[in-house]
Amino acid sequence: MTAEEVLDRARYWGLRIATAESCTGGMVAAALTDVAGSSTVFDRGYVTYSNLSKMQMLGVREETLAANGAVSEPTAREMAEGALARADAGLVVAITGVAGPGSSEFKPEGRVCFALAKAGHMTRTETVHYGAIGRAKVRAASTEHALALLLAAMD
Template sequence: MSGDPATLAADLLARARAAGVRVATAESCTGGLVAGAITEVAGSSDIFDCGFVTYSNAAKERMLGVRAETLAAHGAVSEEVAREMAEGALARSAATRAVSITGIAGPGGSEFKPEGRVCFALARPGAPTLTLTRDFGAIGRADVRRASVAEALSLLIASL
């Protein structure tokens, strides 16, 4: 999803405030940029509960409850891990929406998990967790991260 993260974050704030929704983030390859985009907007404390930056697999397990078996079977860059990250963030916060991101911002990657592949999940109470994968391509680390932030914010907005 394209869009300016600042504009998307302001839109999220207005919509989540109107809906009485609180948000949590679980980030790997974006290193807290989604939480940063949200909290850049004045008044974000009305909707933002917390963010988890879980760059290592050990942190994903320890902080979010991602299962070692899931990591071993699918790797960190997978919809399965994104799902467990989002569900873990939802369970470990006062949020009613949690978004997660795990991917390969670059440089690097492999034939099976190329640079620019990012997996997302959106969890909310009483609904199935949504997962999706975006292949942004080898557009450079900063642009993959920027596109990932926009996608995550768009997922949160769409859930409202």
């Protein structure tokens, strides 16, 4: 599965894509825009690393962050739905996680939460536990997983 496949499938279905990224820092958007002609499908990417940026740019509620933290499925859901509401896109993937190094009692290194929002469909969320495999590997694996989620949403 490649970014080119995601773009080809989106082009076929007439879908535009946006991303809402935290721990990947724009890597999914970069993977998509590395492909020539991606501008016909890719609308925009939000890199919302801080809680404040999640609230200001995507409309994540302060209550959600206070109750669940930034690395949670509820936050990922609000990131994806906020991007879907603000972008000229019909499909959004959101990612928030702990790439490491370091973790807390409740948020271990390698925990990444994803959300997939598609116009006219219920938002899906999931959490993947990569473990303490290192920051670069968590980010790369999260990028690949996000691309796979986008591709699967267009089957």
